[in-house]
Amino acid sequence: MPSLRLGVSLQPRWPLDDGTAVLRAARRAEELGFDHVAVGNRLLDSGFGLDTDPLVLLSAVAAVTTRLRLLTSVLVAPYYPAPVLANQAATLDVVSGGRLILGVGTGWNPAEFEAVGVPVRERGARTDDHLAASRALWAQRPADFDGPFTRLRGARLGVPPVTPGGPPVWVGGHSDAALRRVLRLGDGWYGTGVDADQVRDVRRRLRELAADGAASTGDAGAAGAAERLTLAAAAFLTPPGVPAVTEPPGRPLGGAAPSAASVADELGRLGEAGLAACTLWLPVAAGHVEEAMEWIAAEVAPQLT
Structure with a gap:
Protein backbone atom coordinates (compact mmCIF):
# COMPACT_ATOMS: atom_id res chain seq x y z
CA MET A 1 0.00 0.00 0.00
CA PRO A 2 1.14 3.63 -0.59
CA SER A 3 2.46 6.18 1.88
CA LEU A 4 -1.09 7.48 2.37
CA ARG A 5 -2.24 4.63 4.56
CA LEU A 6 -5.55 3.18 3.40
CA GLY A 7 -8.02 1.42 5.64
CA VAL A 8 -11.52 0.08 5.19
CA SER A 9 -14.62 0.34 7.32
CA LEU A 10 -16.25 -2.88 8.52
CA GLN A 11 -19.62 -1.14 8.59
CA PRO A 12 -21.88 -3.10 6.17
CA ARG A 13 -24.86 -4.96 7.56
CA TRP A 14 -23.31 -8.40 7.91
CA PRO A 15 -25.66 -11.44 7.89
CA LEU A 16 -26.76 -12.36 11.40
CA ASP A 17 -26.66 -16.07 10.55
CA ASP A 18 -22.93 -15.84 9.73
CA GLY A 19 -21.20 -13.97 12.50
CA THR A 20 -17.76 -14.79 11.11
CA ALA A 21 -18.27 -12.98 7.79
CA VAL A 22 -16.93 -9.72 9.17
CA LEU A 23 -13.86 -11.52 10.51
CA ARG A 24 -13.18 -13.10 7.12
CA ALA A 25 -13.38 -9.64 5.55
CA ALA A 26 -10.88 -8.31 8.10
CA ARG A 27 -8.46 -11.14 7.33
CA ARG A 28 -8.84 -10.39 3.63
CA ALA A 29 -8.11 -6.70 4.26
CA GLU A 30 -4.88 -7.70 5.96
CA GLU A 31 -3.93 -10.04 3.10
CA LEU A 32 -4.52 -7.22 0.60
CA GLY A 33 -2.20 -4.87 2.48
CA PHE A 34 -4.64 -2.41 3.99
CA ASP A 35 -3.31 -0.46 6.96
CA HIS A 36 -6.36 -0.66 9.21
CA VAL A 37 -9.98 -1.60 9.58
CA ALA A 38 -12.51 0.65 11.29
CA VAL A 39 -15.70 0.07 13.27
CA GLY A 40 -18.19 2.73 14.29
CA ASN A 41 -20.14 3.08 17.53
CA ARG A 42 -23.92 2.63 17.53
CA LEU A 43 -26.03 1.46 20.45
CA LEU A 44 -29.35 1.51 18.59
CA ASP A 45 -30.21 0.45 15.05
CA SER A 46 -28.96 3.14 12.67
CA GLY A 47 -30.01 1.61 9.36
CA PHE A 48 -26.50 2.16 7.98
CA GLY A 49 -24.93 -1.19 8.76
CA LEU A 50 -23.24 -3.05 11.58
CA ASP A 51 -24.37 -1.50 14.86
CA THR A 52 -21.98 -2.99 17.41
CA ASP A 53 -19.66 -1.96 20.17
CA PRO A 54 -16.39 -1.17 18.36
CA LEU A 55 -14.09 -2.36 21.15
CA VAL A 56 -15.83 -5.74 21.34
CA LEU A 57 -15.81 -6.33 17.58
CA LEU A 58 -12.23 -5.13 17.14
CA SER A 59 -11.13 -7.52 19.88
CA ALA A 60 -12.44 -10.35 17.71
CA VAL A 61 -10.67 -8.86 14.69
CA ALA A 62 -7.44 -8.69 16.69
CA ALA A 63 -7.66 -12.43 17.30
CA VAL A 64 -7.79 -13.32 13.58
CA THR A 65 -5.20 -10.82 12.31
CA THR A 66 -1.56 -10.07 13.12
CA ARG A 67 -0.64 -6.73 11.51
CA LEU A 68 -3.82 -4.81 10.77
CA ARG A 69 -4.38 -1.71 12.88
CA LEU A 70 -7.73 -1.41 14.65
CA LEU A 71 -9.55 1.94 14.53
CA THR A 72 -12.70 2.96 16.38
CA SER A 73 -14.38 5.27 13.90
CA VAL A 74 -15.56 6.77 16.09
CA LEU A 75 -16.21 5.70 19.65
CA VAL A 76 -18.64 8.01 21.46
CA ALA A 77 -16.65 8.85 24.57
CA PRO A 78 -19.57 10.14 26.71
CA TYR A 79 -21.23 6.69 26.59
CA TYR A 80 -18.39 5.12 28.58
CA PRO A 81 -17.44 6.04 32.17
CA ALA A 82 -13.78 7.01 32.14
CA GLN A 88 -11.43 -1.59 27.76
CA ALA A 89 -9.10 0.35 25.46
CA ALA A 90 -6.03 -0.78 27.40
CA THR A 91 -7.24 -4.39 27.25
CA LEU A 92 -7.59 -4.24 23.46
CA GLU A 114 -31.29 9.14 26.54
CA ALA A 115 -30.87 5.35 26.51
CA VAL A 116 -27.62 5.55 28.48
CA GLY A 117 -28.88 8.28 30.81
CA VAL A 118 -26.36 10.92 29.72
CA PRO A 119 -27.65 14.45 29.00
CA VAL A 120 -26.78 15.30 25.42
CA ARG A 121 -25.86 18.85 26.46
CA GLU A 122 -22.97 17.41 28.50
CA ARG A 123 -21.41 15.45 25.64
CA GLY A 124 -18.50 17.84 25.05
CA ALA A 125 -17.61 18.22 28.72
CA ARG A 126 -17.89 14.47 29.30
CA THR A 127 -15.68 13.73 26.29
CA ASP A 128 -12.97 16.03 27.68
CA ASP A 129 -13.31 14.54 31.16
CA HIS A 130 -13.27 10.91 30.02
CA LEU A 131 -10.31 11.36 27.69
CA ALA A 132 -8.24 13.26 30.24
CA ALA A 133 -9.00 10.72 32.96
CA SER A 134 -8.20 7.82 30.61
CA ARG A 135 -4.87 9.38 29.73
CA ALA A 136 -4.09 9.76 33.44
CA LEU A 137 -4.94 6.10 34.07
CA TRP A 138 -2.83 4.94 31.12
CA ALA A 139 0.21 6.99 32.08
CA GLN A 140 0.22 6.89 35.87
CA ARG A 141 0.15 4.04 38.40
CA PRO A 142 -1.36 5.14 40.72
CA ALA A 143 -3.37 7.94 39.10
CA ASP A 144 -5.07 10.94 40.67
CA PHE A 145 -7.60 12.94 38.67
CA ASP A 146 -10.17 15.61 39.41
CA GLY A 147 -12.74 16.37 36.74
CA PRO A 148 -16.39 17.37 36.58
CA PHE A 149 -17.50 13.76 36.08
CA THR A 150 -14.53 11.63 37.19
CA ARG A 151 -12.54 11.66 40.41
CA ARG A 156 -4.49 1.64 39.37
CA LEU A 157 -6.01 0.57 36.08
CA GLY A 158 -6.75 -3.15 35.92
CA VAL A 159 -4.48 -3.62 32.91
CA PRO A 160 -1.81 -1.11 31.85
CA PRO A 161 -1.63 -0.57 28.08
CA VAL A 162 1.26 -2.04 26.14
CA THR A 163 1.61 1.24 24.21
CA PRO A 164 3.45 3.76 26.42
CA GLY A 165 0.96 6.40 27.53
CA GLY A 166 -1.91 4.44 26.01
CA PRO A 167 -3.18 3.92 22.46
CA PRO A 168 -3.04 6.89 20.07
CA VAL A 169 -6.19 9.00 20.23
CA TRP A 170 -7.66 10.54 17.08
CA VAL A 171 -10.32 13.13 17.89
CA GLY A 172 -13.15 13.63 15.42
CA GLY A 173 -14.92 16.84 14.52
CA HIS A 174 -14.60 19.98 12.42
CA SER A 175 -15.61 22.71 14.88
CA ASP A 176 -13.15 24.92 16.73
CA ALA A 177 -14.16 23.16 19.95
CA ALA A 178 -13.24 19.81 18.40
CA LEU A 179 -9.91 21.12 17.13
CA ARG A 180 -9.06 22.52 20.56
CA ARG A 181 -9.85 19.08 21.97
CA VAL A 182 -7.43 17.57 19.44
CA LEU A 183 -4.68 19.89 20.62
CA ARG A 184 -5.33 19.24 24.31
CA LEU A 185 -6.06 15.53 24.35
CA GLY A 186 -5.33 13.96 20.95
CA ASP A 187 -2.54 12.47 18.91
CA GLY A 188 -4.42 13.13 15.70
CA TRP A 189 -7.47 14.63 14.04
CA TYR A 190 -10.09 12.48 12.32
CA GLY A 191 -12.42 14.04 9.76
CA THR A 192 -15.10 12.92 7.33
CA GLY A 193 -15.53 13.49 3.61
CA VAL A 194 -12.87 16.17 3.28
CA ASP A 195 -11.10 17.33 0.15
CA ALA A 196 -7.48 18.50 -0.12
CA ASP A 197 -8.31 22.15 0.51
CA GLN A 198 -10.21 21.24 3.67
CA VAL A 199 -7.28 19.17 4.95
CA ARG A 200 -4.96 22.14 4.49
CA ASP A 201 -7.51 24.36 6.19
CA VAL A 202 -7.70 22.04 9.20
CA ARG A 203 -3.91 22.15 9.58
CA ARG A 204 -4.00 25.95 9.32
CA ARG A 205 -6.75 26.20 11.94
CA GLY A 221 6.19 25.23 23.33
CA ALA A 222 2.43 24.87 22.85
CA ALA A 223 2.59 26.82 19.60
CA GLY A 224 4.10 23.83 17.82
CA ALA A 225 1.52 21.35 19.08
CA ALA A 226 -0.25 21.20 15.72
CA GLU A 227 2.82 19.87 13.93
CA ARG A 228 2.93 16.60 15.91
CA LEU A 229 -0.64 15.63 15.03
CA THR A 230 -1.66 12.96 12.55
CA LEU A 231 -4.36 14.06 10.10
CA ALA A 232 -6.73 11.28 9.04
CA ALA A 233 -10.23 11.05 7.61
CA ALA A 234 -12.95 8.75 6.37
CA ALA A 235 -14.01 8.89 2.71
CA PHE A 236 -16.99 7.33 0.95
CA LEU A 237 -16.37 5.09 -2.05
CA THR A 238 -18.54 2.85 -4.23
CA PRO A 239 -16.19 1.07 -6.71
CA PRO A 240 -17.41 0.86 -10.31
CA GLY A 241 -19.46 -2.24 -10.99
CA VAL A 242 -20.21 -2.82 -7.31
CA PRO A 243 -23.83 -2.03 -6.41
CA ALA A 244 -24.45 0.38 -3.55
CA VAL A 245 -27.14 -0.47 -1.01
CA THR A 246 -27.35 2.95 0.59
CA GLU A 247 -26.49 6.52 -0.25
CA PRO A 248 -23.10 7.55 1.14
CA PRO A 249 -23.55 10.07 3.97
CA GLY A 250 -21.08 12.45 2.37
CA ARG A 251 -19.26 13.48 -0.80
CA PRO A 252 -18.21 10.40 -2.86
CA LEU A 253 -14.49 9.87 -3.34
CA GLY A 254 -13.50 10.13 -6.98
CA GLY A 255 -16.74 11.79 -8.05
CA ALA A 256 -20.24 10.55 -8.78
CA GLY A 271 -1.86 12.87 0.74
CA GLU A 272 -0.08 15.89 -0.68
CA ALA A 273 -2.27 18.12 1.49
CA GLY A 274 -1.07 16.32 4.60
CA LEU A 275 -3.56 13.49 5.15
CA ALA A 276 -1.69 10.50 6.59
CA ALA A 277 -4.47 7.90 6.68
CA CYS A 278 -7.79 7.47 4.89
CA THR A 279 -10.54 5.04 5.90
CA LEU A 280 -12.68 3.96 2.97
CA TRP A 281 -16.35 3.61 3.93
CA LEU A 282 -18.01 1.31 1.38
CA PRO A 283 -21.83 1.66 1.11
CA VAL A 284 -22.13 -1.81 -0.42
CA ALA A 285 -23.72 -5.09 0.62
CA ALA A 286 -21.70 -7.38 2.87
CA GLY A 287 -21.33 -9.89 0.05
CA HIS A 288 -19.51 -7.32 -2.10
CA VAL A 289 -17.08 -5.97 0.51
CA GLU A 290 -14.20 -8.27 -0.43
CA GLU A 291 -14.76 -7.55 -4.14
CA ALA A 292 -14.60 -3.82 -3.40
CA MET A 293 -11.43 -4.18 -1.34
CA GLU A 294 -9.79 -6.27 -4.05
CA TRP A 295 -10.57 -3.58 -6.65
CA ILE A 296 -9.00 -0.90 -4.46
CA ALA A 297 -5.89 -2.99 -3.83
CA ALA A 298 -5.45 -3.97 -7.49
CA GLU A 299 -6.54 -0.83 -9.34
CA VAL A 300 -6.10 2.16 -7.01
CA ALA A 301 -3.26 1.43 -4.60
CA PRO A 302 -0.59 0.78 -7.29
CA GLN A 303 -1.22 4.27 -8.70
CA LEU A 304 -0.40 5.87 -5.35
CA THR A 305 3.06 4.39 -4.83
Whole structure:
Protein backbone atom coordinates (compact mmCIF):
# COMPACT_ATOMS: atom_id res chain seq x y z
CA MET A 1 0.00 0.00 0.00
CA PRO A 2 1.14 3.63 -0.59
CA SER A 3 2.46 6.18 1.88
CA LEU A 4 -1.09 7.48 2.37
CA ARG A 5 -2.24 4.63 4.56
CA LEU A 6 -5.55 3.18 3.40
CA GLY A 7 -8.02 1.42 5.64
CA VAL A 8 -11.52 0.08 5.19
CA SER A 9 -14.62 0.34 7.32
CA LEU A 10 -16.25 -2.88 8.52
CA GLN A 11 -19.62 -1.14 8.59
CA PRO A 12 -21.88 -3.10 6.17
CA ARG A 13 -24.86 -4.96 7.56
CA TRP A 14 -23.31 -8.40 7.91
CA PRO A 15 -25.66 -11.44 7.89
CA LEU A 16 -26.76 -12.36 11.40
CA ASP A 17 -26.66 -16.07 10.55
CA ASP A 18 -22.93 -15.84 9.73
CA GLY A 19 -21.20 -13.97 12.50
CA THR A 20 -17.76 -14.79 11.11
CA ALA A 21 -18.27 -12.98 7.79
CA VAL A 22 -16.93 -9.72 9.17
CA LEU A 23 -13.86 -11.52 10.51
CA ARG A 24 -13.18 -13.10 7.12
CA ALA A 25 -13.38 -9.64 5.55
CA ALA A 26 -10.88 -8.31 8.10
CA ARG A 27 -8.46 -11.14 7.33
CA ARG A 28 -8.84 -10.39 3.63
CA ALA A 29 -8.11 -6.70 4.26
CA GLU A 30 -4.88 -7.70 5.96
CA GLU A 31 -3.93 -10.04 3.10
CA LEU A 32 -4.52 -7.22 0.60
CA GLY A 33 -2.20 -4.87 2.48
CA PHE A 34 -4.64 -2.41 3.99
CA ASP A 35 -3.31 -0.46 6.96
CA HIS A 36 -6.36 -0.66 9.21
CA VAL A 37 -9.98 -1.60 9.58
CA ALA A 38 -12.51 0.65 11.29
CA VAL A 39 -15.70 0.07 13.27
CA GLY A 40 -18.19 2.73 14.29
CA ASN A 41 -20.14 3.08 17.53
CA ARG A 42 -23.92 2.63 17.53
CA LEU A 43 -26.03 1.46 20.45
CA LEU A 44 -29.35 1.51 18.59
CA ASP A 45 -30.21 0.45 15.05
CA SER A 46 -28.96 3.14 12.67
CA GLY A 47 -30.01 1.61 9.36
CA PHE A 48 -26.50 2.16 7.98
CA GLY A 49 -24.93 -1.19 8.76
CA LEU A 50 -23.24 -3.05 11.58
CA ASP A 51 -24.37 -1.50 14.86
CA THR A 52 -21.98 -2.99 17.41
CA ASP A 53 -19.66 -1.96 20.17
CA PRO A 54 -16.39 -1.17 18.36
CA LEU A 55 -14.09 -2.36 21.15
CA VAL A 56 -15.83 -5.74 21.34
CA LEU A 57 -15.81 -6.33 17.58
CA LEU A 58 -12.23 -5.13 17.14
CA SER A 59 -11.13 -7.52 19.88
CA ALA A 60 -12.44 -10.35 17.71
CA VAL A 61 -10.67 -8.86 14.69
CA ALA A 62 -7.44 -8.69 16.69
CA ALA A 63 -7.66 -12.43 17.30
CA VAL A 64 -7.79 -13.32 13.58
CA THR A 65 -5.20 -10.82 12.31
CA THR A 66 -1.56 -10.07 13.12
CA ARG A 67 -0.64 -6.73 11.51
CA LEU A 68 -3.82 -4.81 10.77
CA ARG A 69 -4.38 -1.71 12.88
CA LEU A 70 -7.73 -1.41 14.65
CA LEU A 71 -9.55 1.94 14.53
CA THR A 72 -12.70 2.96 16.38
CA SER A 73 -14.38 5.27 13.90
CA VAL A 74 -15.56 6.77 16.09
CA LEU A 75 -16.21 5.70 19.65
CA VAL A 76 -18.64 8.01 21.46
CA ALA A 77 -16.65 8.85 24.57
CA PRO A 78 -19.57 10.14 26.71
CA TYR A 79 -21.23 6.69 26.59
CA TYR A 80 -18.39 5.12 28.58
CA PRO A 81 -17.44 6.04 32.17
CA ALA A 82 -13.78 7.01 32.14
CA PRO A 83 -12.41 3.96 34.02
CA VAL A 84 -14.46 1.64 31.78
CA LEU A 85 -13.21 3.37 28.62
CA ALA A 86 -9.61 3.36 29.84
CA ASN A 87 -9.69 -0.29 30.89
CA GLN A 88 -11.43 -1.59 27.76
CA ALA A 89 -9.10 0.35 25.46
CA ALA A 90 -6.03 -0.78 27.40
CA THR A 91 -7.24 -4.39 27.25
CA LEU A 92 -7.59 -4.24 23.46
CA ASP A 93 -4.23 -2.48 23.19
CA VAL A 94 -2.65 -5.39 25.09
CA VAL A 95 -4.35 -8.29 23.32
CA SER A 96 -3.71 -6.73 19.88
CA GLY A 97 -0.05 -6.05 20.57
CA GLY A 98 -0.46 -2.29 20.41
CA ARG A 99 -2.55 -2.09 17.23
CA LEU A 100 -5.46 -0.02 18.57
CA ILE A 101 -6.14 3.54 17.42
CA LEU A 102 -8.85 5.10 19.56
CA GLY A 103 -10.89 7.37 17.31
CA VAL A 104 -13.30 9.31 19.51
CA GLY A 105 -16.11 11.81 19.14
CA THR A 106 -18.74 13.53 21.22
CA GLY A 107 -21.71 11.78 19.57
CA TRP A 108 -24.95 13.29 18.32
CA ASN A 109 -27.87 10.83 18.62
CA PRO A 110 -30.36 12.09 21.27
CA ALA A 111 -32.06 8.67 21.47
CA GLU A 112 -28.81 6.95 22.36
CA PHE A 113 -27.88 9.57 24.96
CA GLU A 114 -31.29 9.14 26.54
CA ALA A 115 -30.87 5.35 26.51
CA VAL A 116 -27.62 5.55 28.48
CA GLY A 117 -28.88 8.28 30.81
CA VAL A 118 -26.36 10.92 29.72
CA PRO A 119 -27.65 14.45 29.00
CA VAL A 120 -26.78 15.30 25.42
CA ARG A 121 -25.86 18.85 26.46
CA GLU A 122 -22.97 17.41 28.50
CA ARG A 123 -21.41 15.45 25.64
CA GLY A 124 -18.50 17.84 25.05
CA ALA A 125 -17.61 18.22 28.72
CA ARG A 126 -17.89 14.47 29.30
CA THR A 127 -15.68 13.73 26.29
CA ASP A 128 -12.97 16.03 27.68
CA ASP A 129 -13.31 14.54 31.16
CA HIS A 130 -13.27 10.91 30.02
CA LEU A 131 -10.31 11.36 27.69
CA ALA A 132 -8.24 13.26 30.24
CA ALA A 133 -9.00 10.72 32.96
CA SER A 134 -8.20 7.82 30.61
CA ARG A 135 -4.87 9.38 29.73
CA ALA A 136 -4.09 9.76 33.44
CA LEU A 137 -4.94 6.10 34.07
CA TRP A 138 -2.83 4.94 31.12
CA ALA A 139 0.21 6.99 32.08
CA GLN A 140 0.22 6.89 35.87
CA ARG A 141 0.15 4.04 38.40
CA PRO A 142 -1.36 5.14 40.72
CA ALA A 143 -3.37 7.94 39.10
CA ASP A 144 -5.07 10.94 40.67
CA PHE A 145 -7.60 12.94 38.67
CA ASP A 146 -10.17 15.61 39.41
CA GLY A 147 -12.74 16.37 36.74
CA PRO A 148 -16.39 17.37 36.58
CA PHE A 149 -17.50 13.76 36.08
CA THR A 150 -14.53 11.63 37.19
CA ARG A 151 -12.54 11.66 40.41
CA LEU A 152 -9.66 9.27 41.00
CA ARG A 153 -7.49 8.82 44.07
CA GLY A 154 -4.56 6.45 43.88
CA ALA A 155 -6.29 4.47 41.11
CA ARG A 156 -4.49 1.64 39.37
CA LEU A 157 -6.01 0.57 36.08
CA GLY A 158 -6.75 -3.15 35.92
CA VAL A 159 -4.48 -3.62 32.91
CA PRO A 160 -1.81 -1.11 31.85
CA PRO A 161 -1.63 -0.57 28.08
CA VAL A 162 1.26 -2.04 26.14
CA THR A 163 1.61 1.24 24.21
CA PRO A 164 3.45 3.76 26.42
CA GLY A 165 0.96 6.40 27.53
CA GLY A 166 -1.91 4.44 26.01
CA PRO A 167 -3.18 3.92 22.46
CA PRO A 168 -3.04 6.89 20.07
CA VAL A 169 -6.19 9.00 20.23
CA TRP A 170 -7.66 10.54 17.08
CA VAL A 171 -10.32 13.13 17.89
CA GLY A 172 -13.15 13.63 15.42
CA GLY A 173 -14.92 16.84 14.52
CA HIS A 174 -14.60 19.98 12.42
CA SER A 175 -15.61 22.71 14.88
CA ASP A 176 -13.15 24.92 16.73
CA ALA A 177 -14.16 23.16 19.95
CA ALA A 178 -13.24 19.81 18.40
CA LEU A 179 -9.91 21.12 17.13
CA ARG A 180 -9.06 22.52 20.56
CA ARG A 181 -9.85 19.08 21.97
CA VAL A 182 -7.43 17.57 19.44
CA LEU A 183 -4.68 19.89 20.62
CA ARG A 184 -5.33 19.24 24.31
CA LEU A 185 -6.06 15.53 24.35
CA GLY A 186 -5.33 13.96 20.95
CA ASP A 187 -2.54 12.47 18.91
CA GLY A 188 -4.42 13.13 15.70
CA TRP A 189 -7.47 14.63 14.04
CA TYR A 190 -10.09 12.48 12.32
CA GLY A 191 -12.42 14.04 9.76
CA THR A 192 -15.10 12.92 7.33
CA GLY A 193 -15.53 13.49 3.61
CA VAL A 194 -12.87 16.17 3.28
CA ASP A 195 -11.10 17.33 0.15
CA ALA A 196 -7.48 18.50 -0.12
CA ASP A 197 -8.31 22.15 0.51
CA GLN A 198 -10.21 21.24 3.67
CA VAL A 199 -7.28 19.17 4.95
CA ARG A 200 -4.96 22.14 4.49
CA ASP A 201 -7.51 24.36 6.19
CA VAL A 202 -7.70 22.04 9.20
CA ARG A 203 -3.91 22.15 9.58
CA ARG A 204 -4.00 25.95 9.32
CA ARG A 205 -6.75 26.20 11.94
CA LEU A 206 -4.89 23.84 14.27
CA ARG A 207 -1.78 25.99 13.99
CA GLU A 208 -3.74 29.17 14.68
CA LEU A 209 -5.55 27.67 17.66
CA ALA A 210 -2.27 26.32 19.04
CA ALA A 211 -0.67 29.74 18.67
CA ASP A 212 -3.64 31.39 20.39
CA GLY A 213 -3.40 28.90 23.23
CA ALA A 214 0.32 29.48 23.60
CA ALA A 215 -0.20 33.23 23.70
CA SER A 216 -2.90 33.00 26.36
CA THR A 217 -0.95 30.62 28.60
CA GLY A 218 2.56 31.91 28.00
CA ASP A 219 3.70 28.41 27.01
CA ALA A 220 5.86 28.97 23.94
CA GLY A 221 6.19 25.23 23.33
CA ALA A 222 2.43 24.87 22.85
CA ALA A 223 2.59 26.82 19.60
CA GLY A 224 4.10 23.83 17.82
CA ALA A 225 1.52 21.35 19.08
CA ALA A 226 -0.25 21.20 15.72
CA GLU A 227 2.82 19.87 13.93
CA ARG A 228 2.93 16.60 15.91
CA LEU A 229 -0.64 15.63 15.03
CA THR A 230 -1.66 12.96 12.55
CA LEU A 231 -4.36 14.06 10.10
CA ALA A 232 -6.73 11.28 9.04
CA ALA A 233 -10.23 11.05 7.61
CA ALA A 234 -12.95 8.75 6.37
CA ALA A 235 -14.01 8.89 2.71
CA PHE A 236 -16.99 7.33 0.95
CA LEU A 237 -16.37 5.09 -2.05
CA THR A 238 -18.54 2.85 -4.23
CA PRO A 239 -16.19 1.07 -6.71
CA PRO A 240 -17.41 0.86 -10.31
CA GLY A 241 -19.46 -2.24 -10.99
CA VAL A 242 -20.21 -2.82 -7.31
CA PRO A 243 -23.83 -2.03 -6.41
CA ALA A 244 -24.45 0.38 -3.55
CA VAL A 245 -27.14 -0.47 -1.01
CA THR A 246 -27.35 2.95 0.59
CA GLU A 247 -26.49 6.52 -0.25
CA PRO A 248 -23.10 7.55 1.14
CA PRO A 249 -23.55 10.07 3.97
CA GLY A 250 -21.08 12.45 2.37
CA ARG A 251 -19.26 13.48 -0.80
CA PRO A 252 -18.21 10.40 -2.86
CA LEU A 253 -14.49 9.87 -3.34
CA GLY A 254 -13.50 10.13 -6.98
CA GLY A 255 -16.74 11.79 -8.05
CA ALA A 256 -20.24 10.55 -8.78
CA ALA A 257 -18.91 7.97 -11.27
CA PRO A 258 -15.53 7.02 -9.79
CA SER A 259 -12.80 5.30 -11.75
CA ALA A 260 -9.48 3.96 -10.52
CA ALA A 261 -7.80 7.05 -11.96
CA SER A 262 -10.19 9.55 -10.36
CA VAL A 263 -10.02 7.83 -6.96
CA ALA A 264 -6.22 7.59 -7.07
CA ASP A 265 -5.97 11.23 -8.15
CA GLU A 266 -8.09 12.45 -5.25
CA LEU A 267 -6.27 10.25 -2.73
CA GLY A 268 -2.97 11.54 -4.06
CA ARG A 269 -4.10 15.13 -3.57
CA LEU A 270 -5.28 14.33 -0.04
CA GLY A 271 -1.86 12.87 0.74
CA GLU A 272 -0.08 15.89 -0.68
CA ALA A 273 -2.27 18.12 1.49
CA GLY A 274 -1.07 16.32 4.60
CA LEU A 275 -3.56 13.49 5.15
CA ALA A 276 -1.69 10.50 6.59
CA ALA A 277 -4.47 7.90 6.68
CA CYS A 278 -7.79 7.47 4.89
CA THR A 279 -10.54 5.04 5.90
CA LEU A 280 -12.68 3.96 2.97
CA TRP A 281 -16.35 3.61 3.93
CA LEU A 282 -18.01 1.31 1.38
CA PRO A 283 -21.83 1.66 1.11
CA VAL A 284 -22.13 -1.81 -0.42
CA ALA A 285 -23.72 -5.09 0.62
CA ALA A 286 -21.70 -7.38 2.87
CA GLY A 287 -21.33 -9.89 0.05
CA HIS A 288 -19.51 -7.32 -2.10
CA VAL A 289 -17.08 -5.97 0.51
CA GLU A 290 -14.20 -8.27 -0.43
CA GLU A 291 -14.76 -7.55 -4.14
CA ALA A 292 -14.60 -3.82 -3.40
CA MET A 293 -11.43 -4.18 -1.34
CA GLU A 294 -9.79 -6.27 -4.05
CA TRP A 295 -10.57 -3.58 -6.65
CA ILE A 296 -9.00 -0.90 -4.46
CA ALA A 297 -5.89 -2.99 -3.83
CA ALA A 298 -5.45 -3.97 -7.49
CA GLU A 299 -6.54 -0.83 -9.34
CA VAL A 300 -6.10 2.16 -7.01
CA ALA A 301 -3.26 1.43 -4.60
CA PRO A 302 -0.59 0.78 -7.29
CA GLN A 303 -1.22 4.27 -8.70
CA LEU A 304 -0.40 5.87 -5.35
CA THR A 305 3.06 4.39 -4.83
